[in-house]
Amino acid sequence: MNLLITGAWNDAKDHFDELEKMGHHIEFLQFEKEALPCSYEWVEGVICNGLFLFHEIEKFANLKYIQLTSAGFDRVPMEYVEEHQIEIHNARGVYSIPMAEFALFGVLELYKRGKVFLQNQAKYCWEKQRDLLELYGKKVCIVGCGSVGTECAKRFLVFGCEVIGVDLFPREDENYSSMSGLDMLEDILLECDVVVLTLPLTEETNHLMNESRFARMKRGAILVNIARGAIVDTEALIQVLPNLGGVVLDVFEEEPLSEESMLWDMENAILTPHNSFVGDGNGKRLNEVILGNLQED
Numbered sequence: 001m002n003l004l005i006t007g008a009w010n011d012a013k014d015h016f017d018e019l020e021k022m023g024h025h026i027e028f029l030q031f032e033k034e035a036l037p038c039s040y041e042w043v044e045g046v047i048c049n050g051l052f053l054f055h056e057i058e059k060f061a062n063l064k065y066i067q068l069t070s071a072g073f074d075r076v077p078m079e080y081v082e083e084h085q086i087e088i089h090n091a092r093g094v095y096s097i098p099m100a101e102f103a104l105f106g107v108l109e110l111y112k113r114g115k116v117f118l119q120n121q122a123k124y125c126w127e128k129q130r131d132l133l134e135l136y137g138k139k140v141c142i143v144g145c146g147s148v149g150t151e152c153a154k155r156f157l158v159f160g161c162e163v164i165g166v167d168l169f170p171r172e173d174e175n176y177s178s179m180s181g182l183d184m185l186e187d188i189l190l191e192c193d194v195v196v197l198t199l200p201l202t203e204e205t206n207h208l209m210n211e212s213r214f215a216r217m218k219r220g221a222i223l224v225n226i227a228r229g230a231i232v233d234t235e236a237l238i239q240v241l242p243n244l245g246g247v248v249l250d251v252f253e254e255e256p257l258s259e260e261s262m263l264w265d266m267e268n269a270i271l272t273p274h275n276s277f278v279g280d281g282n283g284k285r286l287n288e289v290i291l292g293n294l295q296e297d
Helices: 012-021 078-083 096-111 114-122 147-158 182-189 234-243 282-296
Strands: 002-006 025-029 045-048 065-068 087-089 139-143 162-167 178-181 194-197 222-225 246-249 269-271
Touching: 002 012, 012 025, 012 282, 065 282, 096 114, 096 147, 096 222, 096 246, 096 269, 139 147, 139 182, 147 162, 147 194, 162 182, 178 182
Parallel strands: 002 025, 002 045, 045 065, 065 087, 139 162, 139 194, 162 178, 194 222, 222 246, 246 269
Antiparallel strands: none
């Protein structure tokens, strides 16, 4: 297969020999926004991230295989891919572990008032905090029970939480005490202490967390979004945030987050720059996924 590989796969060059032994012919494009090193017609397969944001997929007349280095499919025109029966793979499972660890960290940071202790340390201030919370016994709702959501569930279970799943396609799973369809979310929000969003962005999930659903959340509950920014209605969140225990946001409707956003100054908000996926094991897992899929092809 004629493979166009982009710099989105950091370790690509270390595997060129292996790919060529598998019978593939390789062209390499470091930056996806730049001109291709070959003709569009030459390309039969691509390993990329946001290539189709800069190069119209229609130009790849002979494209039959796509391997993404991301978990999400939102940077790919999926309707076109399905119509043309193009085989597509994402980086399923590659980033799930660091993202799950990040979700747990964010909740603990809020429960244990880490920000306050850090501020006091900077001021050389010895001041006890008497209102720290325990994660043990809390009810956690994972919205989106795929690879990332299930890794989150495993970790909250270890801390003694009851974990409830909400998914577009509910199933039986030992990591959840129960799993319901998305139509049950509003009822489930009423009873949960922590809500973690890990589902994909679609027309159905855009602004899933809106004014009406925020109104259903328990006072003092925590929302974690490590999915996609547009799943949360930001303005509605800002209005309700004083009633929540806090929010952990790694993704935003507009990135980078505007300096004018009110979120920056909200004491119970933890904001990070789309960073939750980063982990020192990602490279090894991504290599295994990419090479494994090509061997099966």
